[in-house]
Amino acid sequence: MSTHTPTPGRTAVVAARAAWSSVIREGETLTITDLHGNQAVDFLVYDAHDTAVRYSAPDTIHAQGNIFLTTGSVLLSNEHTPLMTVVDDQVGRHDTVGGACSKESNTLRYGHHTWSQHACVDNFLAEGSRHGLGKRDLVSNINWYMNVPVEKDGTLGIVDGISAPGLRLTLRAERDVLVLVSNCPQINNPCNGFDPTAVEMTIGAAG
Amino acid sequence: MATATTYGARDHARAQEGARAEAMPVVPAADWPAPPCEAGHLVWAETVAGGNYTHRVLARGTELRLTDLRGDACAHLLLFVADRPWERLNVADTVKVQWNAYLSEGRLLLSDQGRVLASVVADTSGRHDTLCGTSTLVRNTERYGDGTPQSPSPAGRELFKLAAAKNGLEPRDLPPSLSFFQGVEVQDDGSLDFTGSTGPGGSVTLRAEQHLTVLIANVPHPADPRPDYTSTPLEVLAWRAAPTPPGDPLWDATPEGRRAFLNTAEFLAARGLA
Numbered sequence: 103m104s105t106h107t108p109t110p111g112r113t114a115v116v117a118a119r120a121a122w123s124s125v126i127r128e129g130e131t132l133t134i135t136d137l138h139g140n141q142a143v144d145f146l147v148y149d150a151h152d153t154a155v156r157y158s159a160p161d162t163i164h165a166q167g168n169i170f171l172t173t174g175s176v177l178l179s180n181e182h183t184p185l186m187t188v189v190d191d192q193v194g195r196h197d198t199v200g201g202a203c204s205k206e207s208n209t210l211r212y213g214h215h216t217w218s219q220h221a222c223v224d225n226f227l228a229e230g231s232r233h234g235l236g237k238r239d240l241v242s243n244i245n246w247y248m249n250v251p252v253e254k255d256g257t258l259g260i261v262d263g264i265s266a267p268g269l270r271l272t273l274r275a276e277r278d279v280l281v282l283v284s285n286c287p288q289i290n291n292p293c294n295g296f297d298p299t300a301v302e303m304t305i306g307a308a309g
Numbered sequence: 310m311a312t313a314t315t316y317g318a319r320d321h322a323r324a325q326e327g328a329r330a331e332a333m334p335v336v337p338a339a340d341w342p343a344p345p346c347e348a349g350h351l352v353w354a355e356t357v358a359g360g361n362y363t364h365r366v367l368a369r370g371t372e373l374r375l376t377d378l379r380g381d382a383c384a385h386l387l388l389f390v391a392d393r394p395w396e397r398l399n400v401a402d403t404v405k406v407q408w409n410a411y412l413s414e415g416r417l418l419l420s421d422q423g424r425v426l427a428s429v430v431a432d433t434s435g436r437h438d439t440l441c442g443t444s445t446l447v448r449n450t451e452r453y454g455d456g457t458p459q460s461p462s463p464a465g466r467e468l469f470k471l472a473a474a475k476n477g478l479e480p481r482d483l484p485p486s487l488s489f490f491q492g493v494e495v496q497d498d499g500s501l502d503f504t505g506s507t508g509p510g511g512s513v514t515l516r517a518e519q520h521l522t523v524l525i526a527n528v529p530h531p532a533d534p535r536p537d538y539t540s541t542p543l544e545v546l547a548w549r550a551a552p553t554p555p556g557d558p559l560w561d562a563t564p565e566g567r568r569a570f571l572n573t574a575e576f577l578a579a580r581g582l583a
Contacts, residue, residue: 154481160442164531169440170499182447199440201401206423209572210406210565242401242485252495256411258404
């Protein structure tokens with residue numbers, strides 16, 4: 103865990119199913135706490151001064167030669183520049199292959215009966231619109247605390263999580279960034295243990 | 310030939326007609342020497358140089374065959390619905406919805422709206438990638454000394470920006486791409502093995518299930534470990550055919566795919582497009 107002193111007033115609890123966003127200044131940290139265990143936190147990050155430069159899952163994956171994110175992973179942009187670095191992780195691995203759930207993809211994954219359920223893409227659209235971001239600005243994201251193994255034959259899927267109540271991870275901003283979060287509302291797979299719960303965001307001063 | 314005058318310059322330019330290059334479009338496509346379909350059905354016939362790009366708008370039902378002529382092509386692909394480009398290829402949904410990270414015959418390329426953009430109807434390569442995206446100016450400058458479009462080592466993203474601009478799209482319209490002909494495998498610990506090419510002649514055929522804007526960059530895979538920028542020509546052929554119909558084995562191959570076809574059919578029917 104990093105040793106910063108959290109800035110007073112800069113801790114937020116994100117309610118189950120809700121969205122959150124914040125600018126994190128270069129050098130500041132963002133600590134995400136899985137308060138109740140196995141709660142997927144869908145996450146996108148943009149250059150705060152040029153949001154066309156945004157998180158790239160494929161750049162991050164090919165640069166580190168691994169699909170899982172953990173301590174030491176550098177979150178790269180679509181221009182292959184560092185946006186944030188995972189400086190501490192108490193879980194061990196997180197997903198960046200599976201993307202965000204949406205009302206539309208839920209109809210494929212589970213059936214049309216899920217259409218009225220809330221989903222991460224709607225959170226990203228609603229929260230992103232507060233910052234001038236729209237549908238074109240959504241790209242493959244990170245799913246903190248989500249467990250997506252890939253088998254030898256390529257079979258992949260969201261399986262039971264490996265997180266636990268209170269486990270944290272900390273990111274350091276490598277430039278001024280805008281972070282969008284969807285506290286995942288999915289109830290059709292184990293990414294939230296079938297029970298979406300609150301998570302905590304803490305912004306720490308530059309060390 | 311004298312080019313000091315407008316007349317001389319005009320004669321000089323016109324004398325080039327009939328010249329051939331290894332990498333060029335054949336216009337009209339029907340003149341392509343060995344069509345894979347009835348010659349009159351070809352709508353696009355082009356050889357794309359290594360380190361270059363192409364793009365086209367294709368009607369629903371068009372089949373698009375990409376061929377790695379010499380074994381070191383890598384076709385990076387992006388798809389957009391032609392008249393509403395905010396609906397576009399979503400690689401994450403493509404792998405998640407179909408429960409598989411790898412592309413092969415029978416797989417669907419899905420949009421972010423729960424619909425099919427294209428289906429993979431033939432594949433003789435089996436070495437493709439949904440995880441690593443394409444190369445960037447920064448990455449290629451580190452690896453090869455340059456990544457600009459005019460350099461000997463253009464980056465895929467730089468070429469995609471050009472192809473996008475010619476279709477009214479901007480860099481923010483470019484999501485993660487997928488690529489054909491250079492494989493990557495995931496190990497148990499999540500690490501990636503670059504398996505490369507199966508050699509010359511591998512091909513993959515896509516069927517457009519909606520009207521599509523297709524962007525293709527032929528550049529080395531970003532995980533290609535070779536120190537030299539290695540990129541050889543890509544053949545691109547497209548011909549008029551038919552979209553996947555209800556009852557086709559592909560339509561019913563998986564419950565997820567069937568619902569994607571149903572969503573697509575209903576959307577197109579409501580728009581009067583099918």
